[in-house]
Amino acid sequence: TQLLEQSPQFLSIQEGENLTVYCNSSSVFSSLQWYRQEPGEGPVLLVTVVTGGEVKKLKRLTFQFGDARKDSSLHITAAQPGDTGLYLCAGHTGFQKLVFGTGTRLLVSP
Amino acid sequence: NAGVTQTPKFQVLKTGQSMTLQCAQDMNHNSMYWYRQDPGMGLRLIYYSASEGTTDKGEVPNGYNVSRLNKREFSLRLESAAPSQTSVYFCASRDWRGQGDNQPQHFGDGTRLSIL
Numbered sequence: 001t002q003l004l005e006q007s008p009q010f011l012s013i014q015e016g017e018n019l020t021v022y023c024n025s026s027s028v029f030s031s032l033q034w035y036r037q038e039p040g041e042g043p044v045l046l047v048t049v050v051t052g053g054e055v056k057k058l059k060r061l062t063f064q065f066g067d068a069r070k071d072s073s074l075h076i077t078a079a080q081p082g083d084t085g086l087y088l089c090a091g092h093t094g095f096q097k098l099v100f101g102t103g104t105r106l107l108v109s110p
Numbered sequence: 111n112a113g114v115t116q117t118p119k120f121q122v123l124k125t126g127q128s129m130t131l132q133c134a135q136d137m138n139h140n141s142m143y144w145y146r147q148d149p150g151m152g153l154r155l156i157y158y159s160a161s162e163g164t165t166d167k168g169e170v171p172n173g174y175n176v177s178r179l180n181k182r183e184f185s186l187r188l189e190s191a192a193p194s195q196t197s198v199y200f201c202a203s204r205d206w207r208g209q210g211d212n213q214p215q216h217f218g219d220g221t222r223l224s225i226l
Binding site for chain 2: 004006009031033040041042043044045048050088090092096097098100101102103
C-alpha cells in the first residue's frame with residue numbers, strides 16, 4: 001500500500017502568520033493533487049502538480065512538487081480565517097486510483 | 111447542476127442491520143468511487159468503478175459491496191453493519207480520460223453513518 005504522510009496533523013495559528021504543510025511518501029507518483037475540505041462538505045481540488053520540481057501559485061498558496069516526485073509542500077502566506085479547513089494531498093499512481101494523505105487540519109484565528 | 115449527490119446525509123444503524131448508500135452524478139463522468147474518512151487517516155478507497163459495468167476493490171473493501179447501476183449511479187451496500195464501519199462515507203466521480211490523466215475527483219457532501 002502506498003502511503004502519503006502529512007505533517008503537521010494539526011496547526012493552529014493567528015491571522016497573518018505563514019505556514020507550510022508537508023506531504024511525504026517513499027513512492028513515486030505520476031502527479032499529485034491538493035484538496036481542501038470544509039466541515040460538512042467533500043474535498044475540493046486546489047491544484048495539480050505534474051513535473052518534478054514544479055511550483056504553482058494560487059493567490060497566497062504556493063505548491064511545490066519534489067524533484068523525485070515523492071513529496072510535496074503547501075505554503076500559505078499571511079493566512080486568513082477563510083483558509084481554515086482540512087488540507088489533503090493525493091497522489092496519482094498512474095492508474096485509476098488516488099492515494100490520499102493523512103490530512104492536515106488548519107485553524108486560523110482572527 | 112448538482113454535481114455529486116449522496117443520500118442519506120445521516121444514518122444510525124444497529125449492529126447487524128443492512129443498508130445501501132446512494133450516489134448519483136450528473137456530470138457524465140465515467141469513473142466513480144467510494145471512500146471512507148476516519149480521523150487521522152485521510153480518505154481510504156473502498157471500491158471504485160472505472161466505467162459503467164465494471165467495479166474493483168480498493169484499499170478497504172471488506173464488509174462492503176457495490177453496484178454500478180448505470181453511468182450516473184453507484185451504490186454502496188453494508189450487508190451486516192459493524193461498529194468498525196462507523197465513519198463518514200464519500201462518493202466521488204471523475205472524467206477519466208486514460209492512463210496518466212490528472213482530472214480531479216468531484217466529491218459529494220458525504221453520509222455520516224453511526225453503527226451502535
